[in-house]
Structures are given as structure tokens and as C-alpha cells.
Amino acid sequence: MSKKSTRVDVACQALRQAIIEQALPPGTKLPEDELGAQFRMSRTLVRAALAQLQSEGLVDAPPRRTATTAKPTLEEAREVFEVRRTLEREVVRLVIARWRPEFGAELEGHVRKEEAARKAGEARVSIRLAGEFHIKLGELAGNSLFRRYLGEVVSRCSLILALYGRPHSADCAVNEHREIVAALRSRNAEAAIELMDHHLGAVEHRALLDQDRDAQFDLGAVLTRYTETAETGNGSKIARLPRRKTRAAK
Structure with missing residues (x-):
């Protein structure tokens, strides 16, 4: 496995698990610059990771717009x-x-x-x-x-x-x-x-409408936890830069 593909795999695994465990609510913005800093990779690789998750139905990544965790009807x-x-x-x-x-x-x-x-x-x-x-x-x-x-x-x-x-x-x-x-x-x-x-x-x-899903949280803090798990599973370590606080999308 190449170094580049390992970075994409780690990002996909961390984001996927955070979404599945409901740590990233539907509609959460996933800015490319912040994901790039978190996973220490280029925007091109960030887009590759987001495209993979979009193919799985977990992320919405429309052209020229910030990707978000998916919000199915x-x-x-x-x-x-x-x-x-x-x-x-x-x-x-x-x-x-x-x-x-x-x-x-x-x-x-x-x-x-x-x-x-x-x-x-x-x-x-x-x-x-x-x-x-x-x-x-x-x-x-x-x-x-x-x-x-x-x-x-x-x-x-x-x-x-x-x-x-x-x-x-x-x-x-x-x-x-x-x-x-x-x-x-x-x-x-x-x-x-x-x-x-x-x-x-x-x-x-249990899939009934619940309006109380727009809590504030720190995207970087959530992803740090899941990145560590993903890195352990892949046997690699990716340095992380300081993070800034992000709000869940309304």
C-alpha cells in the first residue's frame, strides 16, 4: 500500500467511524482545509477520501461547495x-x-x-x-x-x-x-x-424525526479521536496540526 493511499484510507476510516457512531451529525460541514490539516494531506487526497465516502452514501460533496455528512430524506x-x-x-x-x-x-x-x-x-x-x-x-x-x-x-x-x-x-x-x-x-x-x-x-x-440534532462541537477534537483509531488499524501515524473549532451545519 502506498503512502498516499494510506493517508486516504486513514481519513476514510476515521470519518466513516465518526459518522457511524453519530459523533458527526448529519449535515456537519467537512471543510477541505480543516480535513487536510487533520489528516496531514493535500486537498486532492481529501477530495479522494470524500468521493469514496460519497459513493457509500455517507457524505454529500456537490461541486464547488463544502462537503457535509449526508442528510438522507x-x-x-x-x-x-x-x-x-x-x-x-x-x-x-x-x-x-x-x-x-x-x-x-x-x-x-x-x-x-x-x-x-x-x-x-x-x-x-x-x-x-x-x-x-x-x-x-x-x-x-x-x-x-x-x-x-x-x-x-x-x-x-x-x-x-x-x-x-x-x-x-x-x-x-x-x-x-x-x-x-x-x-x-x-x-x-x-x-x-x-x-x-x-x-x-x-x-x-426508531427512525422518527428528532429536531434536537444541531449541537455545537469541535470537529477537530472529534476527528482526532477517530484518526488515532484508524492509524492504529493501519499501522501508520499521521502528524496533526492545531485545530480550530467548527460548528455543526444548521
Whole structure:
């Protein structure tokens, strides 16, 4: 991997995780100069990172305007959930068809991480882990395209919940994930699909309009936290310049 591509990857990973964990609310401005200073890279590379996130539906980057985290409409939100339900039903069937005992151990280990985050009161980590449970199912399905598309719609659902949703219920997510794993272990496709439909229905139900989403925050402070995580994952370090305070877009 080249030095340039590593910088773009770190930026994408940090921004993606910050959006998924709802640390960057929908509509947050993402100025190229500030992102360039944060990730220590040129505007050209910043634009490459933003273009990647735009292709995933997480960022709006219109020509000659400052990019922002995406603000999907309610109609777009409904479409995303429709696609997600269809994908996850087929993923459940594929996972059961390929089932091995180690799948259960891997999924249960992930649910334990969700439980630990819930007990620690780490709401944003809990949100991310809840989404990663579904992405892990996509990986176990053994189909790279299902993994890719499911990862994208799960990320978009996190963004939708940040914009429209009621507060995340970690208790419900953990319990429902346990029930899904139990149905998968029994290789009962009908029961597992029914549980998955119920679970996704509950997630979609939380996607109701919430007007209190325009808090002030320090963009640099948020991204510093996520940059450190992304750098660790990529085995690289990127120097950061002093940051200035930024306001969420109204």
C-alpha cells in the first residue's frame, strides 16, 4: 500500500467511524482545509477520501461547495431499510447453509462485546458494535458482494438514525442479537429470518424525526479521536496540526 493511499484510507476510516457512531451529525460541514490539516494531506487526497465516502452514501460533496455528512430524506431512508431487509434475509439463508460451530462462537463473542459496551455506558461504541454484528453476518455468508452491500446499507442506517432516530436501545440490540444467534445455531432459517425481520423493524421504528440534532462541537477534537483509531488499524501515524473549532451545519 502506498503512502498516499494510506493517508486516504486513514481519513476514510476515521470519518466513516465518526459518522457511524453519530459523533458527526448529519449535515456537519467537512471543510477541505480543516480535513487536510487533520489528516496531514493535500486537498486532492481529501477530495479522494470524500468521493469514496460519497459513493457509500455517507457524505454529500456537490461541486464547488463544502462537503457535509449526508442528510438522507425520509423517502431515501425507507428505501435503504427496504434494501437492508432483503439483503439480511438472504444473508441469514446463506449463513445457515454454510454453518459451522465456529460461526456461533464468533458471533457470541461479538455479542459479549456489545454487552460490555452497554454495561460500560459507551453508547457510541454500542451503536457501532450493533452495526458490526450485521456486517459480520455478511462476512460469514461467504459472498463478498453481500458483505460490501450490507456494510454500505448498515452504515447508511446508522446515519439515518443519527438524523431521525430515537435514542439507541443497547438492551434491545443485545437481546435480539442473542436470539438471532440461537436461531442460526439451530439452523432454523424460518425462525432466524422472522427474528431478523422483527429486529430490523424495531430499528426502523426508531427512525422518527428528532429536531434536537444541531449541537455545537469541535470537529477537530472529534476527528482526532477517530484518526488515532484508524492509524492504529493501519499501522501508520499521521502528524496533526492545531485545530480550530467548527460548528455543526444548521
